[in-house]
Amino acid sequence: MSRYNAREAEPRWRKIWDDAKCDRATRDEDRRKYYVLEMFPYPSGRIHIGHTRNYAMGDVVARYKRARGFNVLHPMGWDAFGMPAENAAMERGVHPGAWTYDNIAVMRDQLKLMGLSIDWEREFATCDESYYAQQQALFLDMLDRDLVYRRESTVNWDPVDQTVLANEQVIDGCGWRSGAPVEKRRLTQWFFRITAMADELLDAIDTLESWPDKVRLMQSNWIGRSSGLEFDFALHGAADDETLRVYTTRPDTLFGAAFCAVSAEHPMAKRFGAADPTIDAFLTECAAMGTSEEAIERAEKKGVRLPIDAVHPFEPSRRLPVYVANFVLMEYGTGAIFGCPAHDQRDLDFARKYQLPVTPVVAPDGLDADAVTVGDEAITGAGRMINSSFLDGMTVEEAKDAVIARIEQAGSGDRKVNYRLRDWGVSRQRYWGCPIPIIHCDSCGPVPARRDSLPIRLPEDVRFDQPGNPLDRAEDWKSVPCPLCGAPARRETDTMDTFVDSSWYFARFCSPKAETPTNAKDVDYWLPVDQYIGGVEHAILHLLYSRFFARAMNDTGHLPEKAREPFRALFTQGMVCHETYQAADKRWLSPEEVERTTQANGAAVAVERATGDVVAIGPSVKMSKSKKNVVAPEDIIEQFGADTARWFMLSDSPPERDVEWSTSGVEGAWRHLQRVWRLVLQAEESAAASVEDAGPSLKAAHRAAAAVTEDIEAFRFNRAIARLYELTNAIAAAPLAEPGRGDAVGVLIRLMYPFTPHFSEEAWSRIAGRRSSGPQMLAESPWFEPKAAFLVDDTLTLPVQLNGKKRGEITVSTAASDDEIRAAALALDSVVKQLDGAAPKKVIVVPKRIVNVVA
């Protein structure tokens, strides 16, 4: 019997679809649209398994929705700016653009092999001039609306390479290339005013009903709206009227305050640092700590005393020592706090280290004031105020209000809402990004580029063999006249964060060639995105920035109001993980470079193929280029075809869960296709059945159709596939002559189509050849609708439990009454035996579920 030949059939069907323009999306106001989008890839060089899983999911949705009659937009592009291209330029001397476009060419071919129903006419890369030109226009529009501004902020600085380092490039406080200790530097940078929309971004989370709860929760926590008090401490030992402004979310604990602390970047810290070498040394130490919140919060709590005291606002005789502390964030609140050790863990750690008093001021409910003691753990729960003068006896909430009222009355502070969310710094001191359209003039300051001067193109003639940003050295490019006064001026040499590129690409896909950022009719028809699919690792930043951008683009007239929330539904797929390999010299090795074996004692051993040296096997983590634990899908496609790869990747693991990559199991998918193919060859011979004489396999097919449809709608692809396996088993077990067996095979193929499109088309063309009417191509066929008559059952099997333990089962008519079911259950041999003549205490009949006899 001949086998299904994927190698021959797959390219043939791709050509047929292409010629028929099946994947082309055209605006048509008379048709219902459906916009499905997977997060676009960074062109790192090769497609990896994580990508293919993502795009296979999107393609199932796209093909299914098309069959359901929707006008589907399913585009693809490239998130093409970023550091790896510059690293390649430094390491290999290639231009970042050439490297990127070469990668795109390779990856496009790889993606096309998967048979994704993508409208490739809409493809673009964010490094295309036609894209970033529009991004520059958006930047200027946002500047006009005061959504963009400039201020100082801190970066990691590598003093040897003379470059800013990303947090991931800082390893143990040193630069990843130079190994030199990292310093902090203040640079004036451009910011998007995302905090101006913090309230809206937070409140609108409630409307995102088709987003996963966990993502909504993470976004809420990230925005972190908190209500508290901002107020001034009078200072003792400082200049006459100098005060220290602090922010607290726990004004109730003010009587428990033991100290005040300012961030190492606080102006006051700097001023005292300049005068005192001990303080200065501590500030230097803090500067080496890195800028990530994780590094700051994980570091041992430390501080240095400043030569001033803060005066307690309610007890002027009390003086609180003021420290510079490494755990106070300059970016949050005012960069200064008061510490209440009894009720905040960080403050407690700090107080224990410097022997500061720990006074509890909140007694947990049920505890007397005398009974409250603080050990190693701060008391953070609710309770009643103690040791707190006029607050004693109040609840925490009452005390907060009382303190705020007093401070406001005294005029030394105000109730204040704060956000954990910070404004979005977008300046990057790198070449391979979208140039910021600003010109710096000595007399006019920073001046927006004129609209008719856009795009500001990246200069081609640059070198990467010297430290620093090549744009700084591009004198010809940099020198331009000031747009306002005409005097010699300089271009801004910072480029934009690549997150900006990915914050509006979904809108650009609606009209990728428009001369403006968007085209009103197109975005009005296609947006919002109906289904967005991507990695859960983007749950916060990318999705929040996109939500901000959609609003900013609505405010600047580029998007309709209804697209202020850009993604109606979100699905976050799990990551594809693989164990990691690291040589003794700390080089990461890819799975291909490693020979992995299992010893007799069960221990895994890996050696580097090239050298034979033993390498360390690390934990299985998200596949990433930096750890090189990436597996290429080409081999599987080459050997078994795209359909096998797609089927396998969507079977087994639930889509939202991480999957540990393994090669076993691919053969199972391949076997399944061949098995179905044999059924197809048999079905070519069989006659069609009617509803009346349909056998069990056709009934099973209709039931499977109902279940698979539901599973696809709910993103349960693994379950849909399990159902299709069951249907295949049912058909294979049916006699060849069973009426409707051939029709059942037809249903199976159509249900498989979103997963295995080439295979299903090929199989369908065999079966459909004997049919006279209807579309011949599944790509243009409607979805299979099961007949209700096939879905009903007249009997039902119920498990019977005795005291919650299963003892047997009964089969009853679906119309049977509870009494009949009870009688049938009590008549069961096993039940009779266990009851041993005694009457049951109780019999619980749960309709259509279970019977439980309580003895």
Place this chain on the structure above:
RNA sequence: GCGGGUGUGGCGGAAUUGGUAGACGCGCCGGAUUCAAAAUCCGGUUCUGGUGACAGAGUGUCGGUUCGAGUCCGACCACCCGCACCA
């Protein structure tokens, strides 16, 4: 450190959301076919005891609620993701 998640056979996982734990796939074991192999087909496969019908245990750990808990509640353990200049 903070925020979010996950935990079920040898493995990936299923379980209509409080109602038959282990669907489906992988792997493994046995058999058929074959000169042999590949491919295919049939049967078995949570663990323990028993030839067997069957009995007992069992969803990371400990405790609780319930006629009934993988599912709900409390305390813990392990692993994974994010933490703002990786994309």
